[in-house]
Each structure stands twice: as C-alpha cells, then as structure tokens.
Amino acid sequence: MFVLCTHHDPDIDGVGATLALSIYLKEKGYKVLTILENFPEYMQFLNGRENINSLSELRDSNNYTILALDCASKDRIWPKDIFDRAERIVNIDHHSDNTKFGNINVVNSFVSSTAELLYNLFKVNKSKLNLEICENIYSGILFDTGGFRYQNTNYETLIISSELLQKGVNASKIGEFVFNIWSESGFRALKTALKNLEYFGAGKILFSFISYKEIVEEDLKSEDFEGIVDILRSNRNARIIILLREIEKNVFKGSLRSKGEISINQVARKFNGGGHPHAAGFEIKYDNVNAIKDKLIKELLQLI
Numbered sequence: 001m002f003v004l005c006t007h008h009d010p011d012i013d014g015v016g017a018t019l020a021l022s023i024y025l026k027e028k029g030y031k032v033l034t035i036l037e038n039f040p041e042y043m044q045f046l047n048g049r050e051n052i053n054s055l056s057e058l059r060d061s062n063n064y065t066i067l068a069l070d071c072a073s074k075d076r077i078w079p080k081d082i083f084d085r086a087e088r089i090v091n092i093d094h095h096s097d098n099t100k101f102g103n104i105n106v107v108n109s110f111v112s113s114t115a116e117l118l119y120n121l122f123k124v125n126k127s128k129l130n131l132e133i134c135e136n137i138y139s140g141i142l143f144d145t146g147g148f149r150y151q152n153t154n155y156e157t158l159i160i161s162s163e164l165l166q167k168g169v170n171a172s173k174i175g176e177f178v179f180n181i182w183s184e185s186g187f188r189a190l191k192t193a194l195k196n197l198e199y200f201g202a203g204k205i206l207f208s209f210i211s212y213k214e215i216v217e218e219d220l221k222s223e224d225f226e227g228i229v230d231i232l233r234s235n236r237n238a239r240i241i242i243l244l245r246e247i248e249k250n251v252f253k254g255s256l257r258s259k260g261e262i263s264i265n266q267v268a269r270k271f272n273g274g275g276h277p278h279a280a281g282f283e284i285k286y287d288n289v290n291a292i293k294d295k296l297i298k299e300l301l302q303l304i
C-alpha cells in the first residue's frame, strides 16, 4: 500500500502533486491512503478531494510505502509519526536543500515545482493523464512560479505547461482559482500587514509583523495569510521581503522572499527553517518579537 503525504502547512504545489499522484495510482488499481494536514477552502478546486483519508485510517495501517511530495526533509512531513509503520520511503521533491531522506530519492531542484517533477516522471513512463491530473499539475506549477514570473520559470516549465493546455487545461480557469483566493478575512490580514509595514536598508527590505493579539482581534486563520508576502513582494524597490506572524504566544512563523542575486534560505536556516533561494520560511519559538526582529533585520542588512 502507498501512503501519500506532503509538508506541514501544505501549499498548492504539495497538495496538487499529491492529489494528482493519488488519482493516478487509484486509477491503476493500487491501494492508496492520501493524508493532508488540512485542505483549506481556497484549494478545494483541486481534483481528488474524495481521495483524502483520515488520520485514523493511517493509524490502522502498516507496512506501507510512503510517497512524500514537496518535503525537503523528514521533519517537514506531516504527520510526523508517519514513519513508525513504514516499510519504505520515496522522496519526490524539488528543494535544493533536500536531505535525501528516502530509500528512493527523486529530487531535482532545477524544476519549478514538485508538480513539474511529477509530470516528468509520468512522461518518462508514458503514462496517460486525464484532465483531473493535468489540472492539478498545472495548478502546482502556476502556484510555485507565481504565474510564471519567478526565477524558477524556464523553457521547460513553459513547454510542459503548454503541453498541459494541449491536454485540455483551461489556463484562465485555473489562474482564477490559484491567484484570486482572497476572502474578507484574507483582506483583513492584508490590511493589518500593510498597516504594520516597515522599511529598512533604504527601502530595500520590507518587514511586516502581525502579533498574536491582532490575529485574535481580527479573527484571522492561517490560510488568510496565503499570498500576502507575494503582494508585498510587488513593491518596486524591495529586494527582501519578510512577513512575520506570531502563531502562538512567542512562536513565530516567517515568510521570506528575495529578488535578483540575493538568496535568503541561508537566513531561514538560522531560524530552524529553510526553503528555496528566493522563497523560504521558518517556524521558531523566540523570547519576544523585538529580539527576533532585530536578529532578522541584522542578518538581512548584510545581504543588500
């Protein structure tokens, strides 16, 4: 049996690729469990939601093969105790800092997304892909490339995407779903992030912090923060963008973005996180907001 999973706090690439593979394997007649930490409302356009299984179904299983998608390391995988009864781990990912934690590692950091990597695997196997699978793969690529705008977009990415359109994917329909995700509470989160915005390094560093108090007062959920750092990124002068939020008292989640030659995953690593050169993040317990902010800004000023 296969157990398919992705990382904690999943995104459209992780979930799109996981559900695409889940649909494919089920059609082939394999026994599959698909386990996600959550499936936020804005992702519910993705195909295969009926394949998502509960944790109790996982607890009742053993001797399975884990197919981990979009996870750079073992400790990123959700749920953490998935390894207890696994026979084998297959690691399918595109992070350059992937720790090769699998028995089989299919890792390539030159592709835009795990979805693109999965498409390449299907292609070498001459697999027949239905429209549901194609839509999920296209969604993962579109999301991780920021709509083909980020540096992970290359010739291959666009060739593959055009092949997916040839197979029937509607680019404008998926584009709406992937990027026009804002709800009223999402806009409240954005308003708070803009209100708290600060500039450092002559405007090259943008920093915004949302406190736990504001999260409670404004009734904000984790998914309300999706896309905010990318809006801040659209500032013309910004080279480094940080969105920091306090997810519990003195527990901080940071989202970091950078442009051009600047890589920020090294900085994320110093805060127990990681990620791609231009898009990274962390989750860490820290004494207080001023301490983490000072340390972050000091590290980042050295990069510009």
Ligand code: 5GP
Residues within 6 Å of the ligand: 072, 076, 095, 229, 254, 255, 256, 272, 273, 274, 275, 276, 279, 280, 281, 282, 283
């Ligand atoms: P985001 O800022 O959208 O949450 O995450 C951007 C990228 O940073 C993700 O694609 C992921 O690779 C990485 N990332 C985010 N949070 C963490 C974290 O807590 N640990 C690690 N290792 N990587 C993270």
Ligand code: MN
Residues within 6 Å of the ligand: 013, 014, 070, 094, 113, 114, 144
């Ligand atoms: Mn990804």
